[in-house]
Amino acid sequence: MSNPNPAPTLRDVAEAAGVHTATASRALNPKTRQQISAETARRVMRAAQALGYQPNSAARSLKTSRSSTVGLVIPDLTNPLFPPIVRGVESVLESDGYNVWIVNTDNDDERERAQIESLRSRQVEGLIVATARLEHPLLRRLHQQGVTMVLINRQVEDLSIPAVTGDDATGVAAAVDHLVRLGHTRIAHLSGPLTTSTGRVRAQAFRHAVRDHGLPDDLVIECARWSEEDGATAMRELLAGEAQFTAIMAGNDLIALGCYDVFAERGISCPDDVSVIGFNDMPFLDKLRPPLTTVAVPHHELGAEAARMLLDCIDQPARPARSLLLPVTLVVRGSTAAPRS
């Protein structure tokens, strides 16, 4: 901020209270306040109040080599899936005295590197990372360097880094069951990028689920990104192919919305001609035309659990990595129905 009146320092407070800086420091810190007389403490605190004193956290963090800050690395804040995660993380960490620094990588490797570097230079005490890919040299390197870190929503290949995710496999199985029960026998999957754990796990779960029902598992198309646009592209590709199908399991809600776009474009009616299921249950899906059947992931909970796990990791650095899987639930709406024929 600017400085017509430069910010008061601890020294100003101490002078105003007629004590030494060390005493003032102790008076202002709840953990050391007991060491000094109640009377002095009161005087110091009053002086601090009067001057509008704000401790300089750079100085504090330099001295204590603690920042009371953790970094939260998000691929794209405009994807409605992430804000609830942010809130969940904040709800736990802030009540524990931490501040959360959110950075947006825009799904760009170089930005991610720069942002994480910036967080590290600010001595964050840990990282919650939502940008993991199965192969992720940067995260692997940081982890080896001993950076305290918890993954959220997505994992790396070998589960060597602690992570909190939704139980995608069960969610996909429930979705496929629902379609099969409606009578569908030709189900396609428009998967997310198979470079991400969510993409791969959901695609594998899809194959297993349809096979378990004795159905063909070859109708899988991979989207390059988790976006409406790429969902539409995949949908067009599916339509261009020979294969018949009456239902689509989309890798996530955005991909499902891409399907909606193509339906509108081609005059396909959902759910009359084709049923669709999304994944995540992002906001406002109940108001779509038709309302989208999807798998609800408890994103706020995911964030809160990741934050708790990070706190544990900070407290016990030697703690072995674990993966926490949170239950998901199928939400049936209007985009699924029995096949026409």
Next chain:
Amino acid sequence: MSNPNPAPTLRDVAEAAGVHTATASRALNPKTRQQISAETARRVMRAAQALGYQPNSAARSLKTSRSSTVGLVIPDLTNPLFPPIVRGVESVLESDGYNVWIVNTDNDDERERAQIESLRSRQVEGLIVATARLEHPLLRRLHQQGVTMVLINRQVEDLSIPAVTGDDATGVAAAVDHLVRLGHTRIAHLSGPLTTSTGRVRAQAFRHAVRDHGLPDDLVIECARWSEEDGATAMRELLAGEAQFTAIMAGNDLIALGCYDVFAERGISCPDDVSVIGFNDMPFLDKLRPPLTTVAVPHHELGAEAARMLLDCIDQPARPARSLLLPVTLVVRGSTAAPRS
């Protein structure tokens, strides 16, 4: 982060390169690099690279009393209106060497106070604030204390603080014109909270616009918050009243969605029975049933302009406050049609 191998300091780099810390510092800082020989600079930079040196920004900021950080204060990140603003802000500030610290106030005064306090203790060089209310003692006090600050989306009462907002009045006028041209003569307004400038400006613009068309301006109900739930409450209240109406100008898209909820509840058909217009053009409105007619606000631009304005304010602290109004555009979709009768 944890420290199996404590982070290398400038001193480590200097030793590895066989120079003094001061020299190493100059070599690593692009602005002072010219002061030293190319050969030495190269040696230092190589050493830094090899050690994985990250400057400790707490130490730097303590010494320089600059943080290269600005704070961004958001009322609620899960409102889809804000992520694009965040991106716009980041796009400008990050290319200018600043980092952006986003905080969420949850529309809670106490949280806002605590969050801003925390930002200040981190010596942020300026604030971009999206939580303004017309009466806002906290912001007013900060401004008087000389805190560099730009408001976004909303203003305070007397425009004494620089601000970037959408041209709400023109947007509302265009929306009302559209309804009148369709033949509506009884138009209601479900306004946002009149404690916010957006709520009040839109409500005033609504009254002016309908009066300009010779229509009654008394059908205005205020929502307590900018939410779907409060929109629904206001809609029920409107229906419970005596007044006839065939169209609704909602204070924003969320309030309009609340109307949709009540329509579903009461079997009212939109746009056959009632037309609705929202405000903001948040994502996915085109996929609602029916697609929502709304006023598009260029949120990314708003963020970018606010960031530019903040940079100007940081450079020239004496600069008088100005308000920048960005143009908005009516987006006609399926929620508006000619009245039935």
Next chain:
DNA sequence: TTGTATGCGTTATCAG
């Protein structure tokens, strides 16, 4: 209970 002294890692100001 309070005061004194020191150093966190960096950069700015001097000398050389």
Next chain:
DNA sequence: CTGATAACGCATACAA
């Protein structure tokens, strides 16, 4: 061009 030195604001070990 480079090195020595001091200081940013705070917290803490130690002394009183």
